Amino acid sequence: MATVLITGGTGLIGTALSKELHAKGYEVIILSRSPEKYPSRNSGVSYAKWDLEKMTIAAEAIFKADYIVHLAGAGIADKRWTLKRKREIVESRTQSSALLVKALTENVNHVKAVICASAVGWYGASAASENETENGHSFIESDPAADDFLGTTCQQWEVSIDPVLSLGKRIVKFRTGIVLSNQGGALKEFKKPLRFGFATILGNGKQIMSWIHIDDIVRLYIYAIENERLHGVYNAVAPHPVTNKKFMLQLARSLRGKFFVPFYVPSFILEAVFGELSIEVLKNAPVSCKKIKKEGYQFTYPSITAALHQLNNRNLSPFPSPQAERGDERS
Numbered sequence: 001m002a003t004v005l006i007t008g009g010t011g012l013i014g015t016a017l018s019k020e021l022h023a024k025g026y027e028v029i030i031l032s033r034s035p036e037k038y039p040s041r042n043s044g045v046s047y048a049k050w051d052l053e054k055m056t057i058a059a060e061a062i063f064k065a066d067y068i069v070h071l072a073g074a075g076i077a078d079k080r081w082t083l084k085r086k087r088e089i090v091e092s093r094t095q096s097s098a099l100l101v102k103a104l105t106e107n108v109n110h111v112k113a114v115i116c117a118s119a120v121g122w123y124g125a126s127a128a129s130e131n132e133t134e135n136g137h138s139f140i141e142s143d144p145a146a147d148d149f150l151g152t153t154c155q156q157w158e159v160s161i162d163p164v165l166s167l168g169k170r171i172v173k174f175r176t177g178i179v180l181s182n183q184g185g186a187l188k189e190f191k192k193p194l195r196f197g198f199a200t201i202l203g204n205g206k207q208i209m210s211w212i213h214i215d216d217i218v219r220l221y222i223y224a225i226e227n228e229r230l231h232g233v234y235n236a237v238a239p240h241p242v243t244n245k246k247f248m249l250q251l252a253r254s255l256r257g258k259f260f261v262p263f264y265v266p267s268f269i270l271e272a273v274f275g276e277l278s279i280e281v282l283k284n285a286p287v288s289c290k291k292i293k294k295e296g297y298q299f300t301y302p303s304i305t306a307a308l309h310q311l312n313n314r315n316l317s318p319f320p321s322p323q324a325e326r327g328d329e330r331s
């Protein structure tokens with residue numbers, strides 16, 4: 001079976017992806033800055049080291065790899081965006097791509113494809129009117145990058161891996177929406193105030209969030225590995241984005257029944273607490289997944305109802321939701 005090398009594979013997506021790949025019989029090597037921290041966290045998965053400052057990488061990991069999944073990067077929403085943090089967010093992605101390009105250029109290898117993370121932050125806020133957005137206007141892959149921090153970051157990030165094309169490698173880039181998982185990321189943060197009975201709606205709550213269930217993003221990476229015809233950029237978001245208000249109320253209902261109080265957090269408070277990062281949670285960002293669906297990918301969790309139902313009832317096996325596929329969930 002093929003070997004998949006995952007950069008940043010110790011994170012939220014990488015951990016889930018490596019388990020699934022291993023279960024399917026793939027060999028998995030995780031490239032980490034500190035592999036010594038993960039002696040046997042995931043059986044059947046081995047760890048190798050890279051050092052972005054010294055620009056070094058375990059050559060045997062490159063030699064063994066058939067595919068590379070490139071996830072590494074400093075967390076975009078983990079800290080306030082100071083100048084230093086912004087530099088780290090960009091350089092952790094561009095430098096790591098540069099190191100991969102260097103390693104693939106200098107070492108004998110048989111890597112067939114590099115599947116790379118990107119984010120829907122590429123698009124910025126939608127300029128469409130509320131009416132147009134309600135009628136399904138969404139960003140598509142050919143739309144230009146926004147000229148804000150995340151837009152320019154995603155642009156540099158995506159371009160930084162392009163030199164591997166000239167080495168004859170196939171490239172796939174997933175502009176990923178908010179990943180919903182019980183293991184961390186945004187969902188964990190959204191749930192915190194609910195412990196005290198508050199469903200915190202951000203700003204006026206009308207902004208559309210483009211999200212994806214962890215199982216679908218994992219399956220998408222595997223889909224890209226296994227389907228040679230995939231190349232270029234794809235939005236990795238569920239078919240039915242939701243408004244922040246709808247999302248928070250649905251999450252609250254599924255966790256607390258009727259026992260919660262909706263609480264609007266004014267945008268000026270978000271700006272005071274999160275600074276420029278607040279723009280990200282307040283912006284209207286409807287994104288289309290039509291392109292990846294055209295490639296034949298079928299979402300396991302197309303609707304937020306199906307996704308939250310599964311995430312809040314962890315023992316349930318994945319289930320498709322035809323009725324949710326039909327209904328638009330935005331309002």
Ligand SMILES: NC(=O)c1ccc[n+]([C@@H]2O[C@H](COP(=O)([O-])OP(=O)(O)OC[C@H]3O[C@@H](n4cnc5c(N)ncnc54)[C@H](OP(=O)(O)O)[C@@H]3O)[C@@H](O)[C@H]2O)c1
Pocket residue numbers: 007008009010011012013014031032033034052071072073074075076088092096117118119120176177178179180185186
């Ligand atoms: N989760 C989401 O909602 C979401 C949405 C859109 C896009 N994405 C993108 O998808 C990728 C994977 O997401 P994730 O949620 O799994 O991320 P994550 O949990 O934050 O993990 C990313 C990994 O990158 C490595 N890393 C962190 N800081 C780094 C730095 N300064 N330099 C080099 N490597 C660094 C870490 O691995 P080591 O410490 O082992 O080196 C970490 O485990 C990220 O690039 C993320 O931006 C995620």
